[in-house]
Amino acid sequence: MQRALTVLTAALILAGQGLSQTPTGSPPGPSPDASQSAWSFNLTACTYLVPDSGNYVNPNFTADRGWLHLEARYNYEAQKAGSLWLGRKFSFGDKLALEVTPMVGGVFGDLNGIAPGYNLSLSYWKVELSSQSEYVFDLEDRSGNFFYTWSELTYSPVDWFRAGLVVQRTKAYETELDIQRGLLAGFSYKKVDFTAHVFNFGWTDPTVVLAVGVNF
Numbered sequence: 001m002q003r004a005l006t007v008l009t010a011a012l013i014l015a016g017q018g019l020s021q022t023p024t025g026s027p028p029g030p031s032p033d034a035s036q037s038a039w040s041f042n043l044t045a046c047t048y049l050v051p052d053s054g055n056y057v058n059p060n061f062t063a064d065r066g067w068l069h070l071e072a073r074y075n076y077e078a079q080k081a082g083s084l085w086l087g088r089k090f091s092f093g094d095k096l097a098l099e100v101t102p103m104v105g106g107v108f109g110d111l112n113g114i115a116p117g118y119n120l121s122l123s124y125w126k127v128e129l130s131s132q133s134e135y136v137f138d139l140e141d142r143s144g145n146f147f148y149t150w151s152e153l154t155y156s157p158v159d160w161f162r163a164g165l166v167v168q169r170t171k172a173y174e175t176e177l178d179i180q181r182g183l184l185a186g187f188s189y190k191k192v193d194f195t196a197h198v199f200n201f202g203w204t205d206p207t208v209v210l211a212v213g214v215n216f
Helices: 002-018
Strands: 042-050 058-063 068-074 083-090 090-092 096-109 113-124 129-136 146-158 159-170 180-189 192-201 207-215
Touching: 068 096, 083 113, 096 129, 146 180, 159 192
Parallel strands: none
Antiparallel strands: 042 058, 042 207, 058 068, 068 083, 083 096, 090 096, 096 113, 113 129, 129 146, 146 159, 159 180, 180 192, 192 207
């Protein structure tokens, strides 16, 4: 009798352990650090249609993992020049959400320099302010030092559409205006974004920038 009770007790203990474990073949729950360990990528190509000048394409590639931000650009700081960037992402807030990424970059090609910069996004409800800015220290000619910025203020009445204002300061091409300003409208479908920008309309001959981006 005592032996039977011992066997029964052992069986109940094993059964309890079996119930407390994940059944064989069931997928494990998501790791709390899964979102921090996954990479996300974006590839965007901006086509510049510049009046009285040669049109060109500016490709940009970003890679993010947790707080780490990597970026590569071409034809951004100057035509026939590339840049590589390393940054650290910080996020604050919920309803009023701020994300800022201080970065440092190296520029090479027709322009050679060192560039501290940042990416910034401030959003509330359906309104977002974003800015991509940098200051390039030209290693060959100090007169080539320059502050670049691309900043947008947009409103999104629905998830797949946004419209707003855009300003830009660049040396990649020249216009009569040092700070260019304009309007934008953007659409998204699944992982693809398309945005049209029109700069300087009403001030001088407009420059059109067509951007297509893919997230993966």
